[in-house]
Amino acid sequence: MSTEVLRKPSRPGPHRGGEGGGEPGGDGNGRGGPEVFFDPGRFGLWLFLATLSMMFVGFTSAYMVRRLAPDWTPLRPPGLLWINTAVLLLSSATLEAARRRLRGWNPAGVSPWLTATGALGALFVAGQLAAWRVLAARGYFLSGSPHNSFFYMLSGIHGLHLLVGLVWFAVVLVKARRLAYTPGEADGLGMFATYWHFLTGLWIYLLLLLFVL
Amino acid sequence: MTDMAHAPEAHAAEAHAHAEEAFIWKYVFSKNHRVIGIQYYVTAMVMALVAGLLAMLIRLQLAWPQRDWGVLAKLFPMGYDVGGGFGVMRPEFYAMLFTMHGTIMVFFVLSTAPVSGFGNILIPLQAGARDMAFPFLNGLSYWTFFVGCVVILSSFFVGAGAAAGGWTAYPPLSALKGAVPGSETGQTFWIIGMVFFIASFTMGGLNFVTTIINLRTKGLTPLRMPMTLWAMFLVAVLGLLAFPALVAACLMLIFDRHFGTSFFLPTGLVLNNVPLLGPDGKTFLHQGGSPLLWQHLFWFLGHPEVYILMLPALGFTSDILVTFARKPLFGYKSMVGALWAIAGLSFIVWGHHMFVSGMNPYLGMAFAVGTILIAVPSAVKVFNWLATLRGARIRFNTPMLWAVGVVSLFISGGLSGVWLAQSAPDIQLHDTMFVAAHFHLIMAGAALFGVFGATSYWFPKMFGRMMNDTLGKAHFWFTFVTYYGTFFPMHYIGIAGHLRRIYDPYQYEFLKPLQPINQLITISALILGSSQILFFVNFFWSAFAGKKATENPWQANGLEWTTASPPPHGNWPGPIPEVHRWPYEYANPDFPKDHVMQHEPLTAAEMEVKAAEGPSRHEH
Amino acid sequence: MGRLQGLLFALATVALVVLATFYFTRPWLPPLKSDRIAIDHAIWLSLVVTGAVFILTNLLLAYFSWRYQDDGRTRAAYWHHNPRLEWSWTLVTALIMCTFLFKALNLWAAVNAEPPADAMLIEVTGQQFAWNVRYPGPDGMLGRTDHLLASQENPIGLDKSDPHAADDVLLLNQLYLPQDRAVRVQVRSMDVIHSFFLPNFRVKQDALPGMTVQIWFTPKETGDFEIACAEHCGLGHYRMRGQVHVVPVAQFDKALADAAVQ
Structure with a gap:
């Protein structure tokens, strides 16, 4: 189902659909088609990310309130976290490289970069698990202090979303290998990239919130 | 996620192929918006039966608390003490009743039937789309909701029973397993059920917003949208922005309950005179959390949630009122503006649930400001409705009765909000039956009446048949009179100090004189409950054997009335109609007909006027 | 169909x-026994104004x-549409609401x-399902x-080793208040959230674990009244009942001492 959609010409753009036949499928006769302002899939994804952001706004406000309590003892982040962050940033960069190959009419060059993205993503998850182990070995457990609780919970939720991203990555990779993406435009990759970069940004935000601010 | 971009236009071509689909794909795991809408609707009505039954038990208890209910004790062995031949309700069962009544009614009935049910049925039809933007996601959202329902219902049968911490689930009561029996496994089921519900509602919201923004037919500019479509749009936005806060809160509550964290649990908890110590046996298990934090997160969702229940009913009411008044909606733009204002203000008023919570009094002031201001757009809506009725030619069919019923409830329930919004009178009224009267009239009542009105009005588009008008009217009158009979006297006992959520009010001397009023309320509630049988009989009988409906049985103007009843797969067999005017063109003296539908092209005379007025004034 | 339905409605x-x-x-409010008469006035004002709107809009609806x-x-x-009419009812409503807001x-x-400054200090600590009342004593x-x-x-x-603790007076579910003297009540909780509600005194304050909230009021009339718990706090919520005894200031110390002996 998705392939045929992904092969559609790029997003209809902000013009009122139905006039210029922006929707090739239309309803068969070019009249009275929907007024398409944005590509629905992309728009839906952005809405979803907005919703996800609101959840983290909720966590942020809880964190701010909780940090004011008198028993707040800060947690020192393990150095591994900074390495993990670099890995995640790198994975976003390789993803952009893959998209550049696609845009530059080099579909064969896409999958190596894409593979690197997924591998780095997996490495990040492994690194996060390792960071948890490091902390646990030092005696910092989930319920030990509020700061611990927030760190474990937020990094865990972020990690779960990244695992979902990795499943999506697998789908995208298979398609890229089959050269299912039309060179010159980056629709399918674009949605995946939006999600992936969102998670990178989210992690950096969480890191700043938990350990820098 | 990539599958979300399913092109709805493809459905028209596929329509004939779908006809041969197996039953299970057509009616069970359907991706058709109308089928999904009906699934949502019917499931919500089944949940309403359950929650309504719980309410009846609550009312019996409040009227005759120490009475021996032998039959009930046999029906609900977990809820009644049967030792010594007695059938007296257990207090923990009572707590489960009001907790689950509230939870099921607010989320699984009154958010679901109007929003997920009628939203799915109506949005593509009113917007002129073949289906929702993401049909697969839509089907998934229904089944996610279904799992949520199963989880919530099954919580009655686990461990010590269902959640008993109130529908607001305030910690520490909901977090400490020893605080109340329902806070054992029942509360965990409650949280899981809620997370499923929220996931489903989010998927639905993505669909609603995307469909309304992206898939409107040509000519359907925002200021030509019917009020129902506006309400659905705002409701979806509210849901998307507000529910995530509750997900965050639920996750933290799970961590507090199961993993020993202290997000909501303060230092120094002592249960039954025994300090709750950590593993070291010297210090408290929980340290420094804030119970108020849960309340803030909960009500940040909870208040917009109230409007999620109500806005669709306000939309239905506007649409129905106009059709049966045969007169244009008065003040269309201010009606849209009022919806926006209510939706916007709903995000900054949550603290009015917390005036006596111990929150900083200055915050209380800020929340009182927003809350009192919300009366302005609400009043505008009432005045516009009244002005719509002035000079009308009203036809009192069943849908119209429900619509004027909503107006009546909106007035009655809204005005008591002015009392509660002032933080100082709220000191006396908070957590009394006055509040129960207020929200049952305005939120629950308006939403319920809105759903009943919408059901009888759009029944042709659901099942291709008409509901029986006589049965419908009988149902309305029984419901209308007993609804007021049940909830209006709660104002009085509330002012007299009658507490909410109380198993036996007559433990208190000052509440003893109120027992006769409670008995009156209970009798009214029992009639209210039993008269819903009329609705269910009418619903199922009409769905299978009602009079066949024509395309536009009410002579209404919206796009949904330009296609067959029920609409075929893809909604219009031919091209999607274009929109040329607003949906409320009734009684225009320039036309020979009494009403002009949205898709009818402008006449030559109208074109001239439009050209003279310039391009910016195009909506009427 | 005739005009029956409209007439009925x-x-x-x-x-x-x-x-x-x-x-x-009707006089539904429990008789007022404290100085918080302004709350009653606000309730009556709300009744008069919203009542007028209720009557007016409903009569229009009926007509x-x-x-x-x-x-x-x-x-x-x-x-x-009629912009002048719409603006005027919006502004009039806003004006009425602003008056309410100001008040x-x-x-x-x-x-x-x-x-x-001379308010008498009392501590009330909720627990499942009782009110612990504490007076500081002579010190x-x-x-x-x-x-x-x-x-x-x-x-x-209570930490008995603290010198201030020795003369503290502890009561269970009995709250003695002096007539005509301001009392400040520190409301606390041991376990879950309760709500300290004195219906006759227009006083209600949630009792939160981990937090102390102070309220104050002045009892005006002598007599025996009730304390209720207004926040659902578990299966015994309905019987978390206490008693308030307002006594003349002159008899207060003796009444308290007698109660403490019991």
Whole structure:
């Protein structure tokens, strides 16, 4: 189902659909088609990310309130976290490289970069698990202090979303290998990239919130 | 996620192929918006039966608390003490009743039937789309909701029973397993059920917003949208922005309950005179959390949630009122503006649930400001409705009765909000039956009446048949009179100090004189409950054997009335109609007909006027 | 179909207005025994203003539904906007609401103002399902509490080693108040959230674990009244009942001492 959609010409753009036949499928006769302002899939994804952001706004406000309590003892982040962050940033960069190959009419060059993205993503998850182990070995457990609780919970939720991203990555990779993406435009990759970069940004935000601010 | 971009236009071509689909794909795991809408609707009505039954038990208890209910004790062995031949309700069962009544009614009935049910049925039809933007996601959202329902219902049968911490689930009561029996496994089921519900509602919201923004037919500019479509749009936005806060809160509550964290649990908890110590046996298990934090997160969702229940009913009411008044909606733009204002203000008023919570009094002031201001757009809506009725030619069919019923409830329930919004009178009224009267009239009542009105009005588009008008009217009158009979006297006992959520009010001397009023309320509630049988009989009988409906049985103007009843797969067999005017063109003296539908092209005379007025004034 | 439905709806609405007006003007509030008469006034003002709006809008609704029914011959008026009318009812509503707001904020500020310096200190600690009442005794200072010390015999965890603790007076579910003297009550909780509600005194304050909230008021009339728990706090919520005894200041110390002996 998705392939045929992904092969559609790029997003209809902000013009009122139905006039210029922006929707090739239309309803068969070019009249009275929907007024398409944005590509629905992309728009839906952005809405979803907005919703996800609101959840983290909720966590942020809880964190701010909780940090004011008198028993707040800060947690020192393990150095591994900074390495993990670099890995995640790198994975976003390789993803952009893959998209550049696609845009530059080099579909064969896409999958190596894409593979690197997924591998780095997996490495990040492994690194996060390792960071948890490091902390646990030092005696910092989930319920030990509020700061611990927030760190474990937020990094865990972020990690779960990244695992979902990795499943999506697998789908995208298979398609890229089959050269299912039309060179010159980056629709399918674009949605995946939006999600992936969102998670990178989210992690950096969480890191700043938990350990820098 | 990539599958979300399913092109709805493809459905028209596929329509004939779908006809041969197996039953299970057509009616069970359907991706058709109308089928999904009906699934949502019917499931919500089944949940309403359950929650309504719980309410009846609550009312019996409040009227005759120490009475021996032998039959009930046999029906609900977990809820009644049967030792010594007695059938007296257990207090923990009572707590489960009001907790689950509230939870099921607010989320699984009154958010679901109007929003997920009628939203799915109506949005593509009113917007002129073949289906929702993401049909697969839509089907998934229904089944996610279904799992949520199963989880919530099954919580009655686990461990010590269902959640008993109130529908607001305030910690520490909901977090400490020893605080109340329902806070054992029942509360965990409650949280899981809620997370499923929220996931489903989010998927639905993505669909609603995307469909309304992206898939409107040509000519359907925002200021030509019917009020129902506006309400659905705002409701979806509210849901998307507000529910995530509750997900965050639920996750933290799970961590507090199961993993020993202290997000909501303060230092120094002592249960039954025994300090709750950590593993070291010297210090408290929980340290420094804030119970108020849960309340803030909960009500940040909870208040917009109230409007999620109500806005669709306000939309239905506007649409129905106009059709049966045969007169244009008065003040269309201010009606849209009022919806926006209510939706916007709903995000900054949550603290009015917390005036006596111990929150900083200055915050209380800020929340009182927003809350009192919300009366302005609400009043505008009432005045516009009244002005719509002035000079009308009203036809009192069943849908119209429900619509004027909503107006009546909106007035009655809204005005008591002015009392509660002032933080100082709220000191006396908070957590009394006055509040129960207020929200049952305005939120629950308006939403319920809105759903009943919408059901009888759009029944042709659901099942291709008409509901029986006589049965419908009988149902309305029984419901209308007993609804007021049940909830209006709660104002009085509330002012007299009658507490909410109380198993036996007559433990208190000052509440003893109120027992006769409670008995009156209970009798009214029992009639209210039993008269819903009329609705269910009418619903199922009409769905299978009602009079066949024509395309536009009410002579209404919206796009949904330009296609067959029920609409075929893809909604219009031919091209999607274009929109040329607003949906409320009734009684225009320039036309020979009494009403002009949205898709009818402008006449030559109208074109001239439009050209003279310039391009910016195009909506009427 | 005739005009029966519209007539019925109009009659039902008029009946609602009559009944509501009759019953709302009964004296439902529990008799006031404290200085918080301003709250009663605010409630009465709300009743008068919203009552007027209730009567007016409902009578219009009733009249319109009866008067403007379809006759099958003529058309409705084509009347769907009137900016002047719309703006005026919006502004009038806003004005009324701003008046309410102004009064409400002033009253809220007065209720939450600092207590008088000579206010008598009382501590009320909720637990499942009782109210622990504590007076500081002659030294005027409440002894230290430590929840780690809490036990069956010492439900609020009073630290007996603290010199201020020795003369503290502890009562269970009995609250003695002096007439005409301001009291400031520190509301706390040991376990879950309770709500300290004195219906006759227009006092309600949630008792939160981990937090102490102070309220103050002045009892005005002597007599025995009730304490209720207004926040659902578990299966015994309904019986978390206490008693308030307001006594003349002159007899207060003796009444308290007698109660403590029991």
